[in-house]
Amino acid sequence: MSATHIEDLAIKPIRDLPDEHARKPWLGQAVGWLALALFTVWFLRLFLANPKLKPELIWKYLFNERILEGLWSTLLLAFYSMIGALIFGTVIGFCRISANPVLRATGWLYVWVFRSTPLVVQVLLWGNLALLMPVLGIGPFTVKTNDVMTPFLAGVIALMLHEASYVAEIVRSGVQSVPRPQREAADALALSWWETQRYIIMPQALKVMIPPLGGVFVLLLKSTSLVIVISGGDLLTEAQNIASLNLYTIELLLVATVWFLIITSIAYAGQHYLEWRFNRQNHAHAGGVNEHG
Amino acid sequence: MSTVELSGVRLSYGALEVLKGIETSIPSGQIVGLIGASGSGKSTLLRLVNGLLLPSSGHVLVDGELVGRKAKNGKLHPMTLAEIRRQRRKIGMVFQHFELFPHMTVEENLCLAPILHKEMDKSEARQRAMRLLSRVALSDKSRSYPGQLSGGQQQRVAIARALMLQPSIMLFDEPTSALDPELVGEVLTVMRELANDGMTMIVVTHELSFVREVADRVIFMDKGVIAEDGAPKDVLDNPKTERAKAFLARA
Ligand SMILES: Nc1ncnc2c1ncn2[C@@H]1O[C@H](COP(=O)(O)OP(=O)(O)O)[C@@H](O)[C@H]1O
């Protein structure tokens, strides 16, 4: 195409074109929403209109004292094991990227073992520790295993050790996401290893780590239900205990379902909030116009 | 008095020998332009001076003091990490890609190291930071984040940051190579002023006009050895070795 042609095109007025943009067709959208609503109602009726189900029992047991106790145990299980997993997983994560080959192998072995075995097996192993070691301690300081290793504690330990392997991988990839020269700059300023991690690496790694850590916590909330296999006293255990007496099994499972929907939704909301906050911070750092001079 | 001395310095990465016997000394206040093809060992040499690397054999001395090693019972032993860090404080380093800490403001970037090293309290550090920022003409940027600055501004901040610990030597590793051409000048201006103030400087650079104008001396490295060493006009205009001729013809 010759240069004159291009100029012709460039100055050609576009006043033939209409100004207004057509609205998006709303009919299709509306039909979609309606279909979803109808399907949901039909699905719920399948349950609620079923003569074998007593929906009022769900409401009645939702705030039952033992259910609330179970709910509290579930929250504590998740909370304690998350704290433990954060601390322990960070240590393992740093082992994985250590310059020391022994530490690296240790970290790798740990992650491999705990990620390659089902969590429910790990819960059972900790819950039945007394079979292997009836007493714990050294010399005169011993206790009967079953006195200290309550189902609750066994649950916390099993969940903590398992989640730590996930946290370790998140920490590892977070730390590795910080470009190497940042470390060199810190070295050149004569910062120590710890100062470098604390002030340079971790603040940058955390931005990458927050979303997956939130995901781990939400998964953990749901995984707490596995302690039912050692009668861990969590929400699901309590629901099952009640059901074993009154035989309203489905109603009580639905009670547990409702509570899980509520607490995981809150956790999701928290995760989104953290992500949003960290993204906003990133923009404050990276955005902006360059004025030279 | 020599500020930097290298004698018989060799360095290998595994089987790859990168520096093959470096012999030189740099007097206090000298500005050295370090040139040479990529991979000739320039960055490695800078890292030896501030103890980020230790030589496989030979000695590196700064202000007459052995870098990273100490003599004990007739043998050389590596220093502890804390001892090496203490030595390193008096050597400033500036990188090709600035390496400012993106999550900290300009002022925080400057104040972090001196405060952690307890060389200054917070208000002293802040005052010194403001003085240095005005020296690099960035007084108004103390509260900005690095991502909000142009490359030239970031590199000037990086220079100010390196000056916070009051170094006796400044090392520059291709400080203008990552900059758009129109931003190179402002960084070179800052470096020129620093040179005029009597700072000892080793500058790895491809800016031969800057070297010609500012440097007292040019070292041309080739495959891990010093191939040419002399006054800028001698080395740049009348190189003796074929390698230097070829390199300068390309540059
Ligand atoms: N950490 C390292 N491990 C292995 N080889 C390296 C490392 N750093 C640099 N080298 C090699 O050493 C040689 C010299 O590198 P360098 O000092 O960076 O050269 P220059 O700065 O002159 O381009 C190059 O061949 C490079 O590949």
Ligand SMILES: [Mg+2]
């Ligand atoms: Mg280099």
